[in-house]
Amino acid sequence: MSGNTSYIIFTVLSQMAVGALIAMLIADFLAKSKEDAKFFETGAWVCVPVVVVGLIAMLSHEARPFLAMLTMNNHLATSWLSREVLALTLFVILAVVYTALWVCESEYGSLRGIISKLPVISALIPALVKIFMPLRKIIGVLAAVLGFVVYLYASATSYMMYTMPAWNQPTTLPFFIVTTLLAGVTAVAAVLSVKYLMNKEAGKSFTTFLWATTGIGVAMVVLLAAAVYANITMLPIASTEMAKMAQLATLEDMLHGEHATFLWLRVVIGIGLVLVCLVGLALALIKKSISTAAILAIAVFVFAFIGELLGRTVFFGSIVPLSEVMPHFLSIV
Amino acid sequence: MATKGNLIGSDIRMSRRTFTKLSAVGTAAALSGISGVSAYPSKLGDLIEPASAAPSPGVSFVRSICANCSVGCGFYGKVENGVFTGMEPWMTHPINAGGMCSKGAATRETTVSERRLKSPMKKVGGKWVKISWDEALDTIATKMAEARSTSGPDSVMFLGSAKMDNEECYIYRKLAAFWGTNNVDHQARICHSTTVQGLANTWGFGAETNNVNDMRHSKCLFFIGSNAAEAHPVAMQHFLIAQDRGAKWIVADPRYTKTASKADIFARFRPGTDIALLLGIINVIVNNDWHDKEFIKNRTIGFEDLWEVAKDYTPEVAEDITWVPADTIRNIARTLYENKPSSVYWAMGQTQHTVGSNNIHLDAILQLVLGHAARSGGGCQALRGHDNVQGSTDMCLLAHLLPSYYGLSEKGRKHWCDVWGISYEEMQSRFESDEFMHKKGFTVARWYEGVIMPESQIDQPHNIKVCLVWGEALNSVTMMKRQNEALDKLDLLVIVNPRSSPAAALPTRSDGIILLPACTSFEKEGSVTTTGRQVQWRHKIIDPLWESRSDFVIYQQLAAKLEEKTGLAFKKYFTYSRMEDVWPELRAGMLVIGMRQDPERLKRQQEHDTSFDRDTLWSDALQEYWGLPWPCWNDKHCGTPILYDASKSVHKGGHDFRVKWGNTVPENKWGKHVGESMLREDYPVPQYGYGYDTAEIERALADNEPPTARGKARIWIWTFVDPIPIHREPIESPRPDLVDKYPTYDDVPFQYRVPAPYISNQRARRDIVNEYPTVLTTGRQVEHMGGGAQTRGTKWLAELQPDMYVEINPKLASRIGVSTHKIGITDEYVWVETLRGKCKVKAYVTEAVNEQTAFMPWHWAGWFEGKSYEDRYPPGTAEYVLGDSCNIICVDGYDIHTQMQETKVCQCKIYKA
Amino acid sequence: MVIYKFLDDVDRCIDCGGCFVACKERNQVPVGTSRISVQRINEGKPGERYVAMSCMHCTHAPCEQACPVKAIWKREDGIVLMDKDKCIGCGYCGWACPFGAPKYPHDVPNYQVIMDKGTFCVIPFDQQKDAAGNIIQAAPDPRCVSFCATKARLGGETNEVTEIYRQRAAGKLMSRQVGV
Ligand code: SF4
Numbered sequence A: 001m002s003g004n005t006s007y008i009i010f011t012v013l014s015q016m017a018v019g020a021l022i023a024m025l026i027a028d029f030l031a032k033s034k035e036d037a038k039f040f041e042t043g044a045w046v047c048v049p050v051v052v053v054g055l056i057a058m059l060s061h062e063a064r065p066f067l068a069m070l071t072m073n074n075h076l077a078t079s080w081l082s083r084e085v086l087a088l089t090l091f092v093i094l095a096v097v098y099t100a101l102w103v104c105e106s107e108y109g110s111l112r113g114i115i116s117k118l119p120v121i122s123a124l125i126p127a128l129v130k131i132f133m134p135l136r137k138i139i140g141v142l143a144a145v146l147g148f149v150v151y152l153y154a155s156a157t158s159y160m161m162y163t164m165p166a167w168n169q170p171t172t173l174p175f176f177i178v179t180t181l182l183a184g185v186t187a188v189a190a191v192l193s194v195k196y197l198m199n200k201e202a203g204k205s206f207t208t209f210l211w212a213t214t215g216i217g218v219a220m221v222v223l224l225a226a227a228v229y230a231n232i233t234m235l236p237i238a239s240t241e242m243a244k245m246a247q248l249a250t251l252e253d254m255l256h257g258e259h260a261t262f263l264w265l266r267v268v269i270g271i272g273l274v275l276v277c278l279v280g281l282a283l284a285l286i287k288k289s290i291s292t293a294a295i296l297a298i299a300v301f302v303f304a305f306i307g308e309l310l311g312r313t314v315f316f317g318s319i320v321p322l323s324e325v326m327p328h329f330l331s332i333v
Numbered sequence B: 001m002a003t004k005g006n007l008i009g010s011d012i013r014m015s016r017r018t019f020t021k022l023s024a025v026g027t028a029a030a031l032s033g034i035s036g037v038s039a040y041p042s043k044l045g046d047l048i049e050p051a052s053a054a055p056s057p058g059v060s061f062v063r064s065i066c067a068n069c070s071v072g073c074g075f076y077g078k079v080e081n082g083v084f085t086g087m088e089p090w091m092t093h094p095i096n097a098g099g100m101c102s103k104g105a106a107t108r109e110t111t112v113s114e115r116r117l118k119s120p121m122k123k124v125g126g127k128w129v130k131i132s133w134d135e136a137l138d139t140i141a142t143k144m145a146e147a148r149s150t151s152g153p154d155s156v157m158f159l160g161s162a163k164m165d166n167e168e169c170y171i172y173r174k175l176a177a178f179w180g181t182n183n184v185d186h187q188a189r190i191c192h193s194t195t196v197q198g199l200a201n202t203w204g205f206g207a208e209t210n211n212v213n214d215m216r217h218s219k220c221l222f223f224i225g226s227n228a229a230e231a232h233p234v235a236m237q238h239f240l241i242a243q244d245r246g247a248k249w250i251v252a253d254p255r256y257t258k259t260a261s262k263a264d265i266f267a268r269f270r271p272g273t274d275i276a277l278l279l280g281i282i283n284v285i286v287n288n289d290w291h292d293k294e295f296i297k298n299r300t301i302g303f304e305d306l307w308e309v310a311k312d313y314t315p316e317v318a319e320d321i322t323w324v325p326a327d328t329i330r331n332i333a334r335t336l337y338e339n340k341p342s343s344v345y346w347a348m349g350q351t352q353h354t355v356g357s358n359n360i361h362l363d364a365i366l367q368l369v370l371g372h373a374a375r376s377g378g379g380c381q382a383l384r385g386h387d388n389v390q391g392s393t394d395m396c397l398l399a400h401l402l403p404s405y406y407g408l409s410e411k412g413r414k415h416w417c418d419v420w421g422i423s424y425e426e427m428q429s430r431f432e433s434d435e436f437m438h439k440k441g442f443t444v445a446r447w448y449e450g451v452i453m454p455e456s457q458i459d460q461p462h463n464i465k466v467c468l469v470w471g472e473a474l475n476s477v478t479m480m481k482r483q484n485e486a487l488d489k490l491d492l493l494v495i496v497n498p499r500s501s502p503a504a505a506l507p508t509r510s511d512g513i514i515l516l517p518a519c520t521s522f523e524k525e526g527s528v529t530t531t532g533r534q535v536q537w538r539h540k541i542i543d544p545l546w547e548s549r550s551d552f553v554i555y556q557q558l559a560a561k562l563e564e565k566t567g568l569a570f571k572k573y574f575t576y577s578r579m580e581d582v583w584p585e586l587r588a589g590m591l592v593i594g595m596r597q598d599p600e601r602l603k604r605q606q607e608h609d610t611s612f613d614r615d616t617l618w619s620d621a622l623q624e625y626w627g628l629p630w631p632c633w634n635d636k637h638c639g640t641p642i643l644y645d646a647s648k649s650v651h652k653g654g655h656d657f658r659v660k661w662g663n664t665v666p667e668n669k670w671g672k673h674v675g676e677s678m679l680r681e682d683y684p685v686p687q688y689g690y691g692y693d694t695a696e697i698e699r700a701l702a703d704n705e706p707p708t709a710r711g712k713a714r715i716w717i718w719t720f721v722d723p724i725p726i727h728r729e730p731i732e733s734p735r736p737d738l739v740d741k742y743p744t745y746d747d748v749p750f751q752y753r754v755p756a757p758y759i760s761n762q763r764a765r766r767d768i769v770n771e772y773p774t775v776l777t778t779g780r781q782v783e784h785m786g787g788g789a790q791t792r793g794t795k796w797l798a799e800l801q802p803d804m805y806v807e808i809n810p811k812l813a814s815r816i817g818v819s820t821h822k823i824g825i826t827d828e829y830v831w832v833e834t835l836r837g838k839c840k841v842k843a844y845v846t847e848a849v850n851e852q853t854a855f856m857p858w859h860w861a862g863w864f865e866g867k868s869y870e871d872r873y874p875p876g877t878a879e880y881v882l883g884d885s886c887n888i889i890c891v892d893g894y895d896i897h898t899q900m901q902e903t904k905v906c907q908c909k910i911y912k913a
Numbered sequence C: 001m002v003i004y005k006f007l008d009d010v011d012r013c014i015d016c017g018g019c020f021v022a023c024k025e026r027n028q029v030p031v032g033t034s035r036i037s038v039q040r041i042n043e044g045k046p047g048e049r050y051v052a053m054s055c056m057h058c059t060h061a062p063c064e065q066a067c068p069v070k071a072i073w074k075r076e077d078g079i080v081l082m083d084k085d086k087c088i089g090c091g092y093c094g095w096a097c098p099f100g101a102p103k104y105p106h107d108v109p110n111y112q113v114i115m116d117k118g119t120f121c122v123i124p125f126d127q128q129k130d131a132a133g134n135i136i137q138a139a140p141d142p143r144c145v146s147f148c149a150t151k152a153r154l155g156g157e158t159n160e161v162t163e164i165y166r167q168r169a170a171g172k173l174m175s176r177q178v179g180v
C-alpha cells in the first residue's frame, strides 16, 4: 500500500472508530429498555473492526510491522507519534472491553448464543460480564475521553509540525473531530438504519438516536465548512516567511494541482450532499417517517465517509513540506 | 550573513556560544597553509600525511591526479592489499585543496567499473570473440604492413588521445613518424587547435598564459565561450575566490549557464558572432581612449590596422549582429577598463568555429589593447579540455607538427632525427616521398574523408585502409554519418581504449574490428600537463586490471611486431623500461617550449606540497613553481607560471613575447609593415631550439634574458587570411542579409589533404533559416567527459546525469507542443533535425536559452537517429546510459587554418517525436 | 565542547555534483537514493543558485524528537545518527525534517524503506556493529566538505565554519562598498 493511501485509511478509520464508540455510548444512555438495548447492540459491531482495519493499513506501510507494533510507543518523551500510538492502543483496549460488554451481554448480546455452547468460556465470560456490566458506561466514558480527547489531540498534534506548514494549522484538529463525529457517529446510525429497514422494528429510542445524530451531524458540517474555508483561504497565516511560502505552494496545489478535483468533490459531497441529507433526515423525523429517515441516515453516512476520504486525500496529497522551499531560503544571503 | 543564520534559524540555530577549538582542525589548517577565504574546516588529522600515518598493514595511500579535465586535481588513492578501495581528499594539493567535481570524485568507481573492456576482442561474423594479445597485435601489424605495401605508409591513420600521459603521447607521435606518415592526429584538433593557432601567432606560444590559481589576482573575469562551472569545476574555486575579493564577472554566452549564474553582467549573444561582439567592445574602448597606449606602443605592432577594422563595429552595428544590446557592450567595455587587470576565459565556445583562430586572435588583441596581457591576474585563459590535452598538444600528436611545435619542414625533421638517432635520409625513406614528409596529414576532424572520398579527390595517392583509434571518442567528431561509412569501409579498424567505446559499436560491419583493452591512467604512472602548463606526476595506484595493458607497453609491443612484419627498424627506437626513460629524449628535443622538467623534481614537489603558496604557487622551500610550468629552461629553472610577464627576472619565471617569425616583418601580400622591427630591445635573438643545442638557452639565461628574446606581439598577423579578425557569418546562419554582408571564406582546394568548401556551402544554404529556424549550439554537462564512454559507464555519474536532451525555451516548447508545466527535463521526446540528419532526445525546458536557440550536450552515444545500437557493443560493455549523438547533426564547417570543426552553430528544426 | 555543523555558501556552489559522488563513494550509498543532493532554483534566469541539501545535524533535531522508536539520537558533538536495525520505516522523521534529509530507499536489499540520511561520514550506508552491538562509527570527516569543488560546502566545528563564512561575507561586503 502506498504511503499516502495507508495514512488516509488509517487516520479516517481510527477516528471513525472513536466516533462509533461515542455513538454507542450515546445509545447506551438512550436505551431505556432491554428492547432498546437489543436494537442498539448491533451498532457495537462497528467500532472494533473499523479500528482493526485501520491498524492493519498503517502497519502494512511500515518496513517492519512487528517491530513497529512492539516499539512504536518507545519515545513518549518527545514523539507525538509515540503518544498517539499509545493513546490509540489504550483506546483500543478499552473499546474492546466496552464492545465485549455489549456483544456478550447475557440477554441481548449477539454472541451470547455461541458463548453458551463453548466449554469453559460459557462459564467464564458470563461471570466476567456480570462483574463488569455495572461499569460499562464508565468504561465507555473512559474510552470516549481517551479516544476523543487524548488520541485525537495527540494525533492532530503529531501532524501539526513546523515543517509541514499546511498541516501546522488550527484546522487540523477540527478536521479530525469532524471525521470522528460525522463519519463515526453516522456509521453506527447507518448500521442501525439498515437493521431497521430489514426488520422494520426498533426501540423507541431509535428516533431519539437519529435526532442526536442529526444534531451532531449538522454541527459537524458547519464546523467542516468553516474549517475548509479557513484552510483554503489560509486564514491562519504561517509563523515564518518560509512556512508561508510552503503554505502558498500547498494552496496552489490544492486549488490548481492534481488534487483540485478532490477538493471540490469533497465540498460538494462531503459538505453539500451531507447537509442536504441531514436536512431531509430532520424533516423525515419531524414527519415521523422512520423508514425515510433511516434511508437518509444511511445516505448521510455514505456521503460523509466519501467526503472524509476525499478530504484526507487532499490533506496528505497536496502538502508542500518546508524542505521543498528551503533551498530558496538558504540561497538568500 | 546574519540573515542566513536566522533563516536556517529556529532549527539549526548556529550557536553563538564559544567552543573549544578542536586541536586537530587547528593543526590541519596550519599544516595545509590554509587561511582566510580558501580555508575549510575538517578533522583531517590522518589525512595530512596518509602514507606515514597509515597504521594498518597492507594499506597505502597513493598520490594521483584526476584523469578527466585539465584542471589537474589531486587525490589520494587508497590501496588495500593491491585493491583500489577508496579515495581520500588531497587537502594540501595547491590547485584543488582536496576539491573534486563529480567526475573526479567518481574516479575509483570509473577505474574498477565492471563495464570496462577486459580482454582483446575481435569481431568475427558479427560476433565478438575474445582473442589473445599476441594474436591481436599480430593481426594489426600484418594488416598495417599489407596496407603499407599496397597503398603506402599514408594508408594508415593514427588517431591518438589526450587521455594518454605525456610520455605515451610522445611515443605515439614518434611511432607515426617512424611509420612514415603525417596522418596522425588527436582530439586537440577539435578542442583547442585554433587557440594554438591564434595565440602562438600573436605572441609566441599557444597555451594558456597564466594558470587557474593566478586568477585569484584578477579584478575582472570575462568568460566568453567558457562554461567553466561545468567544464572546469574546480578552477571555479579560484575564480570565485577572486569574486570574493571583489572581482567583477562578465559572462558572454548564448546560454544562461551555471557560470553565468555567478555573473555581474550577462550578455546573451548569437552563436558564431564573437568577433563582432569583441570588436564592438574594442570600438568602445578605443573611442573612449581607454586603451593602454604605453603598452601598445612598446609591446605590439599593428594597432592602427586594428582600428581600421574596429572603427566600423560600433556598439550598434555589433548589436545588430550579436543580439547584445549596445548598452551592454558599452558596460562590458567600461567594466573591463575599470577593473584592471581583467582576464579573458574561453573554451570550445570560441574555438569550435570556422573563425576559431580569429576569435582567439581577437581575445589576445583585447588583452593587448587593454594592456592586461602578460601579467598576473590578466592574460588569456584558454581552458583546455582533457586532463592531458595540453601535454598531448605539446607532444604534437598533430598532423601538421612534430613534438614541441617543430614544423614538418626539413629543419624540424632534422632536429628530431638528431634526437631520435636516425639519419634524415633513413627517415625520408620511410615516407611515401619527400613531398608527403612535409605535407600536413589528415586530421581527426575529417580523417574519414580519406577513407571514403575517391582517391582522385583527395590529396594523397591512396585511401586510408587501416585506422588506429587510440583513445579517441569518435562521437566527439562531427559528421558521424560519413564517419560510419568510413568505419565500415576500412580494411581494419583498431580501437584501443579502457572501454569498448561507441567507436566499436558504431560500425555495422561484421568483421575487421580489433579491440585492445588499454588500462586507465591509474594503473600506470606518468606525467600530465594541466591547462596552466604545469606538469604533474601521476603515480600508479594499482596494477592493470583484467588483461588490460598500459599504452606505454602496447606501443612497444606493437613496434616490435611492426619490425617483424615490415622489416623496418623499430625495436631499437622503441625500447623503454620505465616512463622516466622517455625524459632524456624530451629534455633534449623539446627545446622550443622549454619542456625540460625532470620526473624527480616533479615527484619531489609532491612531497613538499604544503610549501606552495596557493595564490602564487611559489614554494619558498624549493624555490620553484608548482608543476614547473613550461618554459622551464633547465634543471634549475623554477618554471614560468605566467607567460610574457616582463616584470620578473627570467630566473624567477619572467618572460617576454616570443618572436618566432624573424626579427623584422617580411615582405607580405598586404604590403604592410615590411621591415618593421619585431624586437623591442637590441638583445640578439638566440637561435635556440635546433640541433640539440642548449648553449643559446644557457647564454640567454646567463644574461637574464628570456631565450625567446623580447619581441612584440602581433595585433596584425600577416600570415593569416584575416590579418585582423573581421566578422564572418557561420556556414549556416539565421540572417541571410548578414550572410551577404559578412560572407565566409573562399573555398579551399585542399586543406589537410581534403577539399574544403566554404562560401559555396554558405551560399547554397543562405536561406536555411526558413526551413530550419533554430540555432543549435552544443556543450558540456559537468557529470560527463568527452565522448562519455567512461563517465556514462560509471554508475554514480550515470545516476547523476542520466539524460541526453535538448534545451529549449518554454515559448518554443509550447509552440511545438511540449508541456511547459515544469522547468527542467521532461519525459517528452523531440526530434532535432538539421541538413545532416536528426536526433531523438528528451526536451529540457528552460529559459537558459532564448527562443531562437537550442542547446545539446555532446557526450552521448549509443543511439543513432533515435535507434539504440546497444546490441552492437561487446557484451557487458555498453554504458549504463545511452543517448543520441549531437555530432550526427552538427554542421560541416571547419576553421580556415586548423580544420577545427564547427560544433557551436548550425540551424535546426525541432518537433515533437 | 566541540559541536559539528554544515553550512552551504550558496554563492560558491556550482552544482558540480562532487559532494553527491564523494558521499556515494565514501558511504557506498546505493543507486536510487542519496544522502546529499544539489537543488537548483530559479533555473535559467538571474538568481539561479544551487544548494546542496543534506542532513544539517540540527541543534534540536526534529527528527530525533519525532522518531517513535528512538532509532535516531544525537551525539554529544551534535552529530545526529540513526540505528537502522531499530528503524521501522514509518517516515515520520522525513515529515519532521526541515531539510528533507531522511530518505527511505525502495529496492535496496536489507534496508528496504528503512531510513537513511547523512551521518557526517560517521556511519556508511551499510551500518556495521561490533561484538557488543554498538554501531561502528568513524571519525567525523565529511567527504562532501573535503571534496567540495569550490569549498562552498563548509562543515566541521561550528565556530570554525561560521568564522570562515563570516570572513568571506565580510570580504565581499568590503570590496563591494569600496568598489574595488
Ligand atoms: S574533472 Fe577536472 S575539475 Fe573535476 S576533479 Fe577532475 S581535474 Fe578536477
Ligand code: SF4
Residues within 6 Å of the ligand: C054, C055, C056, C057, C058, C061, C062, C063, C064, C080, C096, C097, C098, C099, C100, C101, C102, C117
Ligand atoms: S535529519 Fe533533518 S531534522 Fe534530523 S538532524 Fe538531519 S536535518 Fe535535522
Ligand code: SF4
Residues within 6 Å of the ligand: B100, C012, C013, C014, C015, C016, C017, C018, C019, C020, C038, C050, C052, C147, C148, C149, C150, C151, C152, C153
Ligand atoms: S561539491 Fe561543492 S560546488 Fe560542487 S555541487 Fe557540491 S556543494 Fe556545490
